[in-house]
Amino acid sequence: MNVSAVWAILTYTFKDAIRAKWLLVFAVVFFLLAVNIPMLVLLAARYLPPNYLQVYLTTLVGLAFPFIPLLPLPMGAATIVDERESGTLQYIMSNPISKVDFLLGRMGGMLAATTAVILLGFGVASLMVYNIDVGRYAPVLTATSLAALLNAIMLGLAMVISILTKRKSTATGIAIFMWFLFTVLSDLGFLSIVLNLKAGAAATLPVILLNPVETSRIFAVLSLGGAADQLGSTGLIISYYLGDNAFSILGGTLLAWLAVFFILAFLLFRRQDVV
Amino acid sequence: MADADQGGAEPILVVDDVTKRYGKFTALEHVSFGVKKGTHLLILGPNGAGKTTMIKCILNLASFSGHIRVDGSDSKKNSTEVKKMIGYVPQNYAFYENLSVQDQAKMSSRLKGVDATTQVQEKLERVDLWRVKGRKIRALSDGMRQRLGIALALIGDPPILILDEPTSNIDLRGQLEFQDLLLKLLQEGKTMITSTHLTGLGELASEVLVLDKGKQIAHGEPSALLKRVNVADTLYLRVDNSHAHDISALIQDLVGSEVIVKGNWLTASLMSADKMKVLKSLIDSGVRVDDLLIEPTSIESEYLKLIDSGEST
Numbered sequence: 001m002n003v004s005a006v007w008a009i010l011t012y013t014f015k016d017a018i019r020a021k022w023l024l025v026f027a028v029v030f031f032l033l034a035v036n037i038p039m040l041v042l043l044a045a046r047y048l049p050p051n052y053l054q055v056y057l058t059t060l061v062g063l064a065f066p067f068i069p070l071l072p073l074p075m076g077a078a079t080i081v082d083e084r085e086s087g088t089l090q091y092i093m094s095n096p097i098s099k100v101d102f103l104l105g106r107m108g109g110m111l112a113a114t115t116a117v118i119l120l121g122f123g124v125a126s127l128m129v130y131n132i133d134v135g136r137y138a139p140v141l142t143a144t145s146l147a148a149l150l151n152a153i154m155l156g157l158a159m160v161i162s163i164l165t166k167r168k169s170t171a172t173g174i175a176i177f178m179w180f181l182f183t184v185l186s187d188l189g190f191l192s193i194v195l196n197l198k199a200g201a202a203a204t205l206p207v208i209l210l211n212p213v214e215t216s217r218i219f220a221v222l223s224l225g226g227a228a229d230q231l232g233s234t235g236l237i238i239s240y241y242l243g244d245n246a247f248s249i250l251g252g253t254l255l256a257w258l259a260v261f262f263i264l265a266f267l268l269f270r271r272q273d274v275v
Numbered sequence: 276m277a278d279a280d281q282g283g284a285e286p287i288l289v290v291d292d293v294t295k296r297y298g299k300f301t302a303l304e305h306v307s308f309g310v311k312k313g314t315h316l317l318i319l320g321p322n323g324a325g326k327t328t329m330i331k332c333i334l335n336l337a338s339f340s341g342h343i344r345v346d347g348s349d350s351k352k353n354s355t356e357v358k359k360m361i362g363y364v365p366q367n368y369a370f371y372e373n374l375s376v377q378d379q380a381k382m383s384s385r386l387k388g389v390d391a392t393t394q395v396q397e398k399l400e401r402v403d404l405w406r407v408k409g410r411k412i413r414a415l416s417d418g419m420r421q422r423l424g425i426a427l428a429l430i431g432d433p434p435i436l437i438l439d440e441p442t443s444n445i446d447l448r449g450q451l452e453f454q455d456l457l458l459k460l461l462q463e464g465k466t467m468i469t470s471t472h473l474t475g476l477g478e479l480a481s482e483v484l485v486l487d488k489g490k491q492i493a494h495g496e497p498s499a500l501l502k503r504v505n506v507a508d509t510l511y512l513r514v515d516n517s518h519a520h521d522i523s524a525l526i527q528d529l530v531g532s533e534v535i536v537k538g539n540w541l542t543a544s545l546m547s548a549d550k551m552k553v554l555k556s557l558i559d560s561g562v563r564v565d566d567l568l569i570e571p572t573s574i575e576s577e578y579l580k581l582i583d584s585g586e587s588t
Contacts, residue, residue, distance in 0.1 A: 002355070008385035016373065087369030094334045094363040095386035096355045274336040 005097040006105040013109025017075065023117050026071045030121025033064045035128060057143050058226040064122075065217045066183040068147055069154040072114045076158025077175035079106060082168050084275060093274045103159075103269050107262070111155055115148045122147065142223050149254055150216040156261025157212075163268045182213040205241050208234050209249075212257045219250040287312040287435065287466050288333070293341035295328055295489075302328040303339070306491045308484055310468060312434070315461055317480035317497075318470040324486040326470035327366060330439050333468075334363060345435065359387070362428030366439040368420035370412050376423060377408035380430065387431040398426040402456070418449035425456065435466045442471065454479065501572060508550060512541040512557075513566035522562055529556055539565070 017023060083089035092102060126140045158175055165171040208214050218235040231239060238246050286309030295303040303325045310316045318326045331337040333345075335354040343350040345357045370379050380399055384391035399405040402422035407415075415423065421441060428436055442450045457479055461467060469480075483500055485493040493500050514522055516539050523534040523541055530549045535542045545553060550569060557564060 002386075002388060004388050005386045008382050012371065012374075012382060016371075019373070087365060087367045088371060090331075090336060091363070091365045091369050092386065093336055094358065094361070094365070095383065096358040096388065097386055098355060273331075273338055275331060 001104070002097050002101045005095070005101050006108070009092070009097075009102060009105025010108040010112070013079075013106050014112045017110060017113035018116065020075070022075060023071070023113060027117045027121045029067065030064065030118060031125050033067070034060055034122045034125035053139060054225055057139055057224050058221050058230045061143055061146075061217060061220040061224065061226075062230070062232075065147065065150060065220065066213060068118070068150050069179045069182060069213060071117060072110070072151050072155035073158045073161075073175040073179050074172050075114065076110055076155045077161040077165075077171040078168050079110060080159065080162035080269070081165050081171045084166075085168055087275075090275045099270050099274075100266060103266055107155065107159060107265070110159075111152055114151050114155060118147050118151055119144060139224055143220060146216055146220040146223065149258070150212065153212045153216070153254065153257045153261060156258060156265060159265040160261055160268065163265060163272060182211050204234065204237050208238060209253045212254065215250055215253050215257075219247070219254060222247055222250065285312075286310055287346050288468070289342075289344045290329075290333070291342040291344070293329075293332055293339050293343060295325075295332055295337060295339040301489050303332065303486075303489045304491075306341075306486070306489075308491070308494045310435075310466060310482070312466055313461070313464045314481035315457075315467040315469065315479055316482045316484060318468065318484045318486060320470075320486035320492075323488070325489040326486055327439055328489075329486065330363075330437055330468070330470060333437065334358060334361060359431065360433050360435055362431070362433040362436045364421070364424040364428045364436070364438040364441060368417070368424050370420070370423065370427075372413040373411060375409050375411055376404055376415070379412055379423070380408075380427060383427045383430050389431045394430050398429045399423075401429065402426045418446065418452070421449065421453065422456075434464075435468065436460065438467070438469045440471055441469060508545055508572055509570040510541075510543045510545050510550070510553065511566075511568040511570070512543075512564055513539055514541060514562065514564055515539065518562050522557070522560075525556060525560060526553055529553060545569075 080089070083092070089102075093099070122140070122144045126137070126144075157178065161174050161178070162171050165174065208218070214234055218231060218238050221230050221235060222239075238250065242249050288310040290306060290308050293303055293306045294301070306325075306329065308316075318329060320326050328337065332339045333343055333350065335343075335350045335357065343357075345360050348356050348360075350357045371382070374382065376399065377395060380395040381391045384394050396405060399408060402425055404419065404422055404426060407419070412420070412423070424441075425436075425438075428438075442453060457467065457469075461479065480497055482495060483493070483497050484491065485500070510526075512522065519536050519539060519541060523536055526532060526534050526541070526543050529552060530543075530545060532543045532545060532549075543553075
């Protein structure tokens, strides 16, 4: 591996990404989602229930997680295909670097930039709300880490889309559709149909596990010790069928998604002509 | 190996029976040639001939069947090692637009694994871009972009330079400057491979490869290829008006070429072999010639004849 080349591509990608307005918008959106102004008012008045943080974070997870894919999906899906269209990929790959070097640098840079936005958005909001008690940062860290994991999974998917498509517009369109599929369509259509089938709830289980957004949401709520009513219908199905194993199966599934998308991206890119 | 073994020095680049297909479309078909160290190979052909595809195969940017070896290293097995030996100037000078000239050069140094502190300034100064090192690439003219491309290709001092359509986007002055730089690089011992569908680089070529529709039409020294298609040079003579018709008749009788008379200028197309015969006859006849010009034919303006002839090497 050409470490110097990987680092050069990674730092360029990171700097280029954080200059994009798309990322700045998301940093503000995550901050506004996380800051919870009524909580600040209650905090100032010293009138908070004992479990306020757990309630607040599980609500935040339900609110923010469906939006997280909108950060890495369009950005990641455009990255390789855009370089191919502009000709810069041909130039970069004419240098003594391997395809693995290039993809490591590109993915690393994108991952660092998008993760930084999540950390910044949630982190600043958390500092504002919880600065009175450092000990309360552990659950915030859990929620933020799971948001970063979902971001990484979606970035892997975005890279696969970018490698497989020939036009930037097509790649962006597919990325937006994937977000729609994982959030709106999954909730409104797919799960409703499955639940109405004879196999019912049992068939819902694989459908949930096939959806990284929903899997990560349920996993986050369980990790934060959320109550049954905060899990939603899909979360209750998971709890019913998987019981005590839910935590490890959901976590394992998320890591499997991460590995599948990243490995797939590397395999596809290695087999493909650069131009 | 069909055409790769040539007399003299061992080729630094050997292309052996390379075929590239995109689905059912054949972009290159059984192409074989060699490039000797320190020489300049000009790849000629119309748009879509396969010139850029050939370059992509040499750089291992596209998969292909056959073999390409650079200084003995197989380009498929040792892709990174092979790319260390090649500096590439892309067709559209596609670099990162939001980077400054210096930052792009630093990035190229890191990609090549060489020391940026010494190489960047040296190479940018060489192409007269150090004075604009802070300028964003998007603000550079086409000529400057071309020079930047050459500077980046020179980083790491690779023995081979590949230039894809280097003169297609630049003005006449830029083309002349480019030819001057090309000549200096050849004098320094670089091996050059240039693809073009335009004219203007033939005088600097040691060898020419003509491609058409993915097929190798011809490969060899420019003079040898010109002989094959019987191309003629153009002779211009300025004579006294009173002798114009006599001289015209003399040339016509001697070589059978038509002679055009315009005022006191005579113009005739001559095969290279006939030039000396005509000059000797003019001297022997004792007629006064006020001026004489011979315009040699360039391989780039005649390569289409090679394509039309359909001959192969």
